Amino acid sequence: MGDAARDRDSEGRARNARxxxxxxxxxxxxxxxxxxxxxxVVRSPGETLAEAQRLLAAGMPFHAHEVFEDAWKSGPAAERELWQGLAQLAVGLTHAARGNTRGGARLLLRGAERIAGFGERYAAGGPPGLPYGIDGPGxxxxxxxxxxxxxxxxxGPVDARAEAPRLVRVVA
Structure with a gap:
């Protein structure tokens, strides 16, 4: 099987079409x-959160991670850590649902730490809490x-749909 049969993008990078x-x-x-x-895909922060929440609620945290990845790549550099932390939470849930519970636990904690670190720096320059209504403490x-x-x-593995977090604070 030569290179012609390999799945490549327009720049020659390997792609997995499975x-x-x-x-x-x-x-x-x-x-x-x-x-x-x-x-x-470039989305507004609100669109990013809504799409990621929809995917998490559907039991698709891997796909939610990809939405967060787009946000950190296309959004302001100052918010990169926030979106990366959210992506790590989604990947942590993905691993836990796949049965890689130790890796899932580590990623969940790492994502929470990254979000908390962002929140501390964000609050130092303005109002307390996270932007866009993100529920950091929750x-x-x-x-x-x-x-x-x-x-x-x-x-054992967890049910990703049943374990899906709520990303944005519910305002009563």
Missing amino acids: PRDGLGRPLGHGEPGVERQPEG LAAWAGELAVRVGREGA
Whole structure:
């Protein structure tokens, strides 16, 4: 099999066109999969949060991670850490749902730390809390609790849909 048969993008980088399941795991060629997130989509922060929340609620945290990845690549450099932290939470949930509970727990905690660090710097320059209504304390509590549960010896995979966090504060 020569280079002509390899799946490459226009710049010659390898691409994996195999279908994927809702947790981003590759399936066999020709198997039905979940539609992939388009790459490089520029969204407003509100659109990013709404799309990621929709995907998390559907049990598709891997796909939510890709939405956050677009935000950190296309958004202001000053917010990169926030979007990366949210992406790490989504990837942590992905790993926990795939059964990689130790890796999932580490990523959940790392994402919560990154968001908290961003929040401290953000609050130093303005109002307390995170921008766009993001529920920093709620996400930190969710990530910490889930990390403890999945980090326990013998913990099995979690249900990504049932464990999906709420990204934005609910205003009563």
